[in-house]
Structure formats: C-alpha cells, structure tokens
Amino acid sequence: MPRVWDVPVHDPTRLRDTRLAVAEAADAAGLDETRTANAALVATELATNLLKHADGGRLLLDVVSPPEPVEGGDPTRFVQITALDHGPGIADVPAALDDGFTTARSLGAGLGTCRRVADTFALHSTPGRGTVALARIGPGARGAAPSACGVRAGGVNLPYGGAEYSGDAWTCVRSGDRVTLMLADGLGHGPLAAHASTAAVDALRRSAHLSPAEALGRLDADLRGTRGAAVAVAQVDTAAGTLRFAGLGNASAWVWEDGAWHCLLSHPGIVGVHRPRTLVDRQRRWRGDRVLLLHSDGLPGRRTPPSAPDLLSADPAVMAAVTLRDSGSAARPPRDDTSVAVLSPAPREGR
Template identity: 55%
Template sequence: MSRVWEVPVHDSTRVRDARIAAREACGESGLAPARTAAAELVATELATNLLRHADGGRMVVNLVEPPDGTGTSVQLFSLDQGPGIPDVGAALRDGYSTADGSLGAGLGSCLRSANAFHLFSRPGRGTVATARIDPEPAGRGAPTAQLPAGGITVALGQAGDSGDAWGWARSGGTLTMLLADGLGHGPKAAHASTEAVRELRRAAHLPPGEILRRLHTALRPTRGAAVTVAQVDTDRAELSVAGVGNVGGRVRTGESWSSLVTHPGIVGAYFPAQVPVRRLPWRPDSLLVLYSDGLPSRWTPPEDPGLLAHDPSVVAAAILRDAGSPARPVRDDTTVAVLAPDRRTRTHDSRF
C-alpha cells in the first residue's frame, strides 16, 4: 500500500506531527477510535524517545495488511543513528529510564499497545523500532504476531504517495512476496504498484513467471511498473525469483550474499518474450531482500547476526536507514522488503 507519512523528528514540535501522521494513517485504514488512540500513543512515545535519547531521527508510517488479511493495519517505524540502547530488555520494562524526569513507561507502553512491537539497537549505531497496529487489539497474554515478510516504503521528498508498493500472500505450501516500482512518481505510479499487489493476492497460487504475465495484463490500463516476484516452496525448501525491470534483489545463504538479476522491460507496457526464473535453496538461515532503485546502488548488506535473525520489518528498516544519510539522501521513492523463514520469535535482541 503506497500511502506514506514521514516525519523528521529534530525538535519538540515534530512529536505532535508524528502523532497526527499516525492519526491520519488510522483514518485512511478505517481503524476504530480505540486502535487510533493506541497508534497515537505509540507514535508519541517513539518520537519523544528520538528527541530524548538519540538527538533526533525520523518516523515513518505505512499501511500494511494484517496477518489475517482482513482490513488494513498501520505500521510505525522509528529510525535513528544515535548512541543506541545498552540494555534493550531493561528498556522495555516499566520504570526504566536514563532521562531525568521520565517515568520510564514509554517503550513498555508501546509493547502493550501494539499488536507487534520490535526493537533492535546497537550501542554507537542507533536504534530501529517497528510497531504494527491491527484493526483488532491483541488478546491479553497472546504472543506477538510473527510474519515471515516485512517492509518499509518512503516517498521522494516526503510526498504523500509512493510509486512503490510491496506485498505478500500464502497459497498452500507457497509463500510469495512482490515488490513493484510504478513508473515515475506520485498518484499514477502509486496506482500501478498498488494494482500489482492486489493482483498478487489473486494469483499467488501461480509460479513467479506466470504471476508476472498475469500482472502484465492487469497493469495495462496503468503506466506500468518494474516488478520482482519471489516465491518460497516450503515443501521443497526452494526459492524461485523472477523480475522484469529494475527492482533489485539479494539473497543470503550461509554467510554470503548473492545478487539477483532481473530482465529489462516494463510490466504492463513492454513484456519480454522470456523471463528467466532463478531457483535457489531456501534454508533456515536464508534471507531475501528486494529493493527499489531509490536505494543507493552501492548499499552494503547487513552482516550483524542479531539483526539478520530479527523480524523482517526491522531488517528492512535498518537497511533503509543505513543505506542513506543527510549527505546521500534517497533519490527516488524507496522500498525495502524482506522475506525470511518462519523463525522470528523475539521482540528485541536480548543480548543487549
């Protein structure tokens, strides 16, 4: 879903802006007042922490599909490159604070309010937090909902519409993830990429090459998009990837990363006669990253085992944060989507 809210948080006035962004996202997704209040609380706490503990950062708000596929959820991201949190486990407990005058309830309230809350921090390198607010509150005592896929989308110049979109769907023993980059920017590009994600949900039973051909037909009324489709056959432990256009991909197996090559073309406008499909083993330590061309071309894949074993939404947000800087800002709509084996179980890195 291509609606994006991005708020740089470098002074106290932007805490209110982060809260308003969360409220607007909830209005867009149709969340009830109680869930909207939860999102506003999380946004306020995360933005306040950026000022108190990291000397600023940025909040990003996306719309995503909840685990049950019903309705629309609000995903909040907090990104900073500050001093980091020495003890994440302690920071999540009520009463813990390193700031004078604080009650120390901020991160704990985020953990209680969100349906899924994930936090990753490294001393000297900063912190990434993600919180998902679903249409229905999490049951008391229920475990955090874990998803095998996660992503983050930002728009060029902090515009409201991103031309990128990502999504995922299950069909029997297969899990399919897609990233689409609509041609150009703005609402028309967003329309093309959003249509690609919608069609994926109807075509997830097909192999990647066939999904792309079906997308080509569905996107003809739009301006078209670059699209990469990745599919995991869990029964065969195999990953299949096919792409048309300049959506990049990298896959990690063991301790090495390899790049995935896509075929030139435009889904919905110019479709090649043949689309190569690359097949790779999908192991418990595998990780797939798809990214649009807004990410700097020379970005470096993460090697931190703690990060790589984390929730996919956190991995995606950390890649986006670390690939850019004030001296090297994103030059396009940018999306990073991560697919991982169903092994994520923690809300934070308990080693720190």
C-alpha cells in the same frame, strides 16, 4: 492508492504532525477509538524519544497486513509505526524495554508502555549507528501468532521528498505451500507511479497460485496503460524447499544463504511497457535459515544488505527499516521513493 506518512521529527512542533498522521492512518486501517488512542500513544512516545535521545529522526506510518501470510488474504489491517534515527544508539536494549529505565531523568515507562499496548513491538539498536523501533497496532490486542507456513514478511516504504504517496509498493501472498513476495517500483514518483505499483499489488493478489514468471505475465497485461513498473517476484515453496525468482527492471533481490548474501538477477524490461517474449524462473534451494530481501532503486543497487545475526532473526520489517536507514544519513537522504521488503523464518512456537 495506499498512503504512506513520513514525519520528520526534529523539534517539538512535529509532535502535532505525528498525532495527525496517526489519526489518518488509524482511520485508513479501520481502528476503533481505543486502538487509535493506543497508536497515538506509541507514536508520540517514539517521536519524543527521537527528540530526547537522538537529536531527531523520522517516523514512517503505513497500513500493512499481518506479518504471517494468510491464504486468500487477510482483511485485518495494522498501523505500522517505524521510528528511525542516526543517533548514539542504545547499549542495552533489553534494559531499555524495562519500566524504570531512563537516561533522561524521566519515569522511564515509554518503551515498556509501547510494548504493552502494541500488538507487536520490536527494538534494534547499534551504538554509534542509531536505533529502529517498530510497532504494529491492529483492531484488537493480540500477540503475533506462530506462522503456519514457517515464514513471515515485512517491509518499509519511504516516499520521495515527503510526498503523500510512494511510487513503490510491496506485498506478500500465499497459496498453499507457496508464499510469494513482490516489490514494484512504478516509473518516476508521485501519484502516477503509485497507480502503477498499486495495480501490480492488486494483480499479484489474484495470482498467488502462479509461478513468478507466470505472475509477471499477468502483471504485464494488468499494467498496460500505466507508466509501468520495475517488479521483483520471489516465491518460496516451503514444502518443496525451493525458491523461484523472476524480475523485470532494476528492483533488486538478495537471498541470504550459507553465511553470505547472493544477488538474484532480473531481466531488462518494464512491466506493462516492455516484457521479453521468454521469461523463466531462476530456481535455487530454500532452507528454514534463509532470508530474502527485495528493494527498489532508491537504495544503491550494489550495496550488500546488513548481515548481523540479530537482524537476520529479527522481525522482517525491522530488518527492512535498518537496511533503509543504513543506506543513507541525515545529510544524504534518498533521492527517490525507497522501499524494502523482507521474507524471513518465523519464530518457532515457544521461543
């Protein structure tokens, strides 16, 4: 079962916890000594910024696939480091990324260094609401390549109560022009819930060629004997310009189109426990400016995702992280495992 590291950062003693979490995540991703050191540098800088500028926050570390879906899967694994806070925010994000910028009488090299040593680095901040910083460090320094299928995927996963394993899981798979995003929420939380959601991920990776409804049938068979899971499956056919969706249970799905978020309805049921005899895909048009967002019930089901233009065009994991952060506060933490996954247009080459 994939591990997720949740490190609350509210005092300097947590910097040691941060370095230990990075070492474990880097080992799980198969990073060498140099790349592990880079990941530790980025995580330490982001944790230090949380203490200096936001009165604390949290770091989430996960081992993820590249944002660009690759047919047949990609063995390359990245350590994803996400820093979230409810602090004062940054008024000028581009300036904050320049070397020499500081508001704390320091050298002002932290965020610029993070951007240089990470494979991908992104920063989003809203004055008065907080900041999200996200970095991915893989086995070799390389920039994000343009996506051959025109879309990219990303997400964040927060275990309930600081547990080692989240009962939620998400993945994105590709078969030809079909790109499928799935989110699974294992019943309850803890290792047994994680076992169910991990089984769903493994099953979908063998079912990339199937439609969402067909994939749910395959998942239902593979999850028999587990606790079961609520599962949302959305598939974009980039050549045909279609979006197909099927879901069972209370995993939520939203699509951004024509300037508004629209909810995609799931069927009642639990994959691996109870599935309707008849399950059909819901279909709608897909254009290159649309965004798809899935989330588990750790987020309020009726809460509309954020719609700021800079978020809709941001790295999908950044949008997922902002959605997660804005669903609660430091005084009102989530009461269940919480995950958000996003599929969005890939940046055009040269932009």
